[in-house]
Amino acid sequence: MVLKTRATHAVSVLTVSVLTVFVLSAMVASPISAFAAPKGYLQLSSFAPAVKNARLTIGITTKTAIPTTGREQAFGYAVFTGGFSRVLVLVTHLGITDSKTVGLGGFHTHVLDLKNASAKCSGHAAEVDLASGKRPNFDPGYRFALTGNKATIIGVPTSAVKGARVEGVAAFTLTPVFQDENLTNLCVDVVNKLPK
Numbered sequence: 001m002v003l004k005t006r007a008t009h010a011v012s013v014l015t016v017s018v019l020t021v022f023v024l025s026a027m028v029a030s031p032i033s034a035f036a037a038p039k040g041y042l043q044l045s046s047f048a049p050a051v052k053n054a055r056l057t058i059g060i061t062t063k064t065a066i067p068t069t070g071r072e073q074a075f076g077y078a079v080f081t082g083g084f085s086r087v088l089v090l091v092t093h094l095g096i097t098d099s100k101t102v103g104l105g106g107f108h109t110h111v112l113d114l115k116n117a118s119a120k121c122s123g124h125a126a127e128v129d130l131a132s133g134k135r136p137n138f139d140p141g142y143r144f145a146l147t148g149n150k151a152t153i154i155g156v157p158t159s160a161v162k163g164a165r166v167e168g169v170a171a172f173t174l175t176p177v178f179q180d181e182n183l184t185n186l187c188v189d190v191v192n193k194l195p196k
Contacts, residue, residue, distance in 0.1 A: 044063075
């Protein structure tokens with residue numbers, strides 16, 4: 001698994017009619033200068049996985065407090081247990097409905113697949129495999145907690161991801177690609193990852 005890190009962020013929200021329930025986000029990108037430092041909540045300090053009774057709980061700590069107002073760009077945290085397959089994410093993108101279980105600040109969980117960036121996501125680290133949104137565990141509603149600079153995803157069955165061993169975590173932003181108001185691609189920018 002190779003993920004490239006980018007400092008460019010999606011920063012503005014576009015309210016759209018989302019026909020694709022399986023989408024992570026529909027945010028409009030407005031690039032920030034490549035020289036701008038990533039926001040502290042996208043800079044990872046550590047992660048701590050624990051498995052009990054075949055259920056994974058993972059805490060992710062960032063450099064600064066994780067915003068929960070929903071006014072920030074579309075962003076989240078990914079947990080890798082098997083490369084780009086069955087990636088566990090905690091993500092926010094208020095104004096877009098793709099989850100039945102939305103918590104504080106619009107945060108919710110998904111289990112999805114990523115793939116190498118296509119031509120439409122050129123320059124991005126990867127993209128969401130939108131077909132993975134059709135799986136039953138795409139919108140699992142796993143419990144999570146957000147406290148200051150720590151995000152914790154609680155009690156994920158190891159069978160829902162690719163096992164109990166966590167390969168790494170990443171902070172990411174999202175950039176959608178539309179054609180005739182239909183989402184065709186969802187590009188992922190990895191801002192920071194652990195291990196580096």
